[in-house]
Amino acid sequence: MKKWLKYIFPxxxxxxxxxxxxxxxxxxxxxxxxxxxxxxxxxxSSTLDSQDKVFVNLNTIDTYKDHKDNLKGVESVCIIxxxxxxxxQNVSGEIWISYDEYQSKSEVMQHGTRIxxxxxxxxxxxRHFDCGDVQDILENLNAFEAxxxxxxxxxxxxxxxxxxxxxxxxxVLFVALAAGL
Numbered sequence: 001m002k003k004w005l006k007y008i009f010p011x012x013x014x015x016x017x018x019x020x021x022x023x024x025x026x027x028x029x030x031x032x033x034x035x036x037x038x039x040x041x042x043x044x045s046s047t048l049d050s051q052d053k054v055f056v057n058l059n060t061i062d063t064y065k066d067h068k069d070n071l072k073g074v075e076s077v078c079i080i081x082x083x084x085x086x087x088x089q090n091v092s093g094e095i096w097i098s099y100d101e102y103q104s105k106s107e108v109m110q111h112g113t114r115i116x117x118x119x120x121x122x123x124x125x126x127r128h129f130d131c132g133d134v135q136d137i138l139e140n141l142n143a144f145e146a147x148x149x150x151x152x153x154x155x156x157x158x159x160x161x162x163x164x165x166x167x168x169x170x171x172v173l174f175v176a177l178a179a180g181l
Contacts, residue, residue, distance in 0.1 A: 032061050036171040040157035058151040067179040074145040075176040078131035085121035086165035093119035093166045096156045108156050113143040
């Protein structure tokens with residue numbers, strides 16, 4: 001019996017070591033970037049049209065599809081974009097997300113989640129936002145991370161004033177995701 005024990009313990013140790021190494025090799029952090037296929041041109045209107053919103057489908061990215069079933073968490077999120085005030089007055093803008101498509105700003109505000117606001121622009125001003133700028137105005141990060149994990153969601157742009165005309169362009173979402181067994 002003791003003879004077997006001296007072989008079993010080393011064999012178990014090697015098995016656990018191999019299991020640990022395999023776990024390290026098949027888990028880790030991967031990054032993806034998703035360029036929005038259109039700009040968001042936000043205008044006050046009773047109904048939203050295709051200019052006011054964009055459907056994000058991360059499942060079109062092979063890396064995301066390969067790891068979707070093993071996602072452990074979102075490590076970091078970054079959005080870069082250009083924002084232009086198309087009016088000769090001050091405006092401020094914000095971005096909302098939802099899992100469903102809505103036809104009015106009030107529906108989005110009732111059922112969606114604002115992920116950032118405070119995009120203040122002077123008359124006819126255009127401004128580039130990079131990762132650091134967006135981190136300063138990002139809110140509801142948990143809801144945004146949940147949408148990234150879900151892989152599909154709608155993005156809406158709005159202004160805060162009664163009259164606004166804001167264009168969100170060259171939007172790229174960068175995400176670092178943890179995946180594993």
